[in-house]
Amino acid sequence: MxxxxxxxxxxxxxxxxxxxxxxxxxxxxxxxxxxxxxxxxxxxxxxxxxxxLERFDYADKLGFPGQYPFTRGPYPTMYRAQPWTMRQIAGFGTAAATNARFKFLIAQGQTGLSVDFDMPTLMGYDSDDPRALGEVGREGVAVDTLADLEELFAGIDPGSISVSMTINPTAWILLAMYVALAEKRGIPLEQLSGTIQNDIIKEFTAQKEWIYPVKPSLRIVRDSIVYSVRHLPHYNPVNVSGYHIREAGSTAVQEAAFTLAAGLAYVEEVGKTGLDVDAFAPRLSFYFISHSDFFEEIAKFRAARRVWAKIMKERFGAKKPESMRLRFHCQTAGSSLTAVQPLNNVIRTAYQAMAAVLGGCQSLHTNGMDEALAIPSEGAMKLALRTQQILLEETGVAHSIDPLGGSYLVEALTDQTEREIWAYLERIDAMGGTVAALERNFFQQEIADSAYSYQVAKERGEKTVVGVNMFREEEPEEPAIPLHSVDPRTEKTQKDRLARVKRERDSARVRKLLDELKEVARTEENLMPITIECVRAYATEGEIVNALKEIFGRYHEPIVF
Amino acid sequence: MVSERKVRILVAKPGLDGHDRGAKVVARVLRDAGFEVIYTGLHQAPEQIVATAVQEDVDVIGLSILSGTHMLVFPRILELLRAQGAEHIAVIGGGTMLPKEMRELKAMGVAELWGVDSSTQDIVTWIRQHFKAEQRRG
Structure with missing residues (x-):
């Protein structure tokens, strides 16, 4: 320069x-x-x-938006042509309750949907399973069968709004349900747009929702990506996620490095099927946190785009620019929110959202101010959405692309982040790759160490959190904001619903299809078509999961702390 | 001099929720503070937690719950401990809960609770004081 x-x-x-x-x-x-x-x-x-910025070469480090190495952004026009998708996640209670929240959010100007499932759905237990007791519809919406998904999207057109589903070890079943739903409603599959999280690697390392051992789990991800690439050209069949890694306590660099390491493991896994890298890489999408350190986050987003572009071009020989450009969803940091002085969380979230936009995110979820206390209330979600709308419509930060590009600090920090990401990727390669590192608990231990160091620093006062270790106040007996309350009837309503679906379906056919599913699982054939058959016949999520436990076994987590 | 037995603590994650950052950090802090710490790992049913606690002869069970199921899990653990005649084991916990709920749980017999913004050193201090008082009484 x-x-x-x-x-x-x-x-x-x-x-x-x-x-x-x-x-x-x-x-x-x-x-x-x-x-x-x-x-x-x-x-x-x-x-x-x-x-x-001694050896700073503009063309090499930055280039132009929509061009390699995509540091300045994945698209040439960015928010000038298409604002980021404002995508507030929602899910609680029954499908009907969440359907009402979706319609409320759409009426408030939200431009994409995002579904949060309850723990039993995420983990593959039906609502009538003893392990589901007390958790049905609590942290997300309960989905046992296609009937629930039908109700979840009643009056909403999946052909015209993009839908993101946050689900992992059971993702392929929900994707199968989504396909079956579209078919039933006569929506061509080419019209479906959206994302399914489906990132099992970070489940083993950070979020800890897993069912099967590592290898069959990866096979399921691979099958769903391959199916999606063939049949759902506008759908993102995996959302490689750093959010949970960071929330579990990692640093910014670990978040970016471990996420890209997972991404390249998926590229390798799908590559094994013989599919050309340019046939599927454009459909991979990413998901990062936007945490409280403004410039560190912006540098992270920019560096991640640059590293991914280089990985895809140099390591995997991708030819299409779309294969090299990293697109990501972003969420503000849940763990940065405090239970005390909850209104302060509005301000934290607003700054974090601004960092996400200055870092070039494609879609954004802003957290509710009440999330350190409960599932977000309707009012808290509306305010969080308004935060994004003000950011887009009033602040002017979205007028110009990568407006911090060229800042000495931001470029130096972007370069430093890139170097540190490469250093991690080299260490992971030296261990034999992402899966080998995972099996050696490398990621788990690194994350646990960072979480511990942060906690110690916070308690020494080296890291300040307003309201917690600085500017504390006498807290009122009860939180000063209205909170979401759990509907006590949910569990019973859902169990009754499930019983009715089971009564009304052809259970002999379901049993036959589940046997076929097991047969397919024993081969290397793609699991998606038979899973779609199963859900269409109203096999439950739990039945499908249990059938495959017989073939794949279960994952046992090594304990690291 | 009789060597003093270390306080034994079972850190447990009940239910399906995988948010184990807090449980692991607390387990490590307690270990560093000189206590003997056993961590159950994830996805434990209350019955499993109580069985482990009794088998390992622990003094404290620390539950980490961020899934909103605390009003079900804590009473269930207390009930199972009573059924086993193990109510001498102190039950403590942390996670996402409202002040009102914490008061209710303590009235039921939970020894102490900490919300999400708490300092881990408060937990260490509480355990030390609690067992000093126990020894004086004992």
């Missing part, structure tokens, strides 16, 4: 400034901390100048 002569002059002037003005100021008024560090503990200097 600067010629060497110019750089020399700048460096000399900088040194002179440090010796004179800066030294004199320091003498009169020392800085208020010994060092300033990011949320992840990296030191940040007081001033960044061209001297920090």
């Amino acid at each position: 600067f010629d060497p002569k110019q750089l020399d002059a700048i460096r000399r002037a900088l040194q002179a400034w440090e010796r004179t003005e800066l030294a004199a100021f320091h003498a009169r008024r020392p800085e208020r901390r010994k060092s300033f560090t990011t949320l992840s503990g990296r030191e940040i200097k007081g001033l960044y100048t061209p001297a920090d």
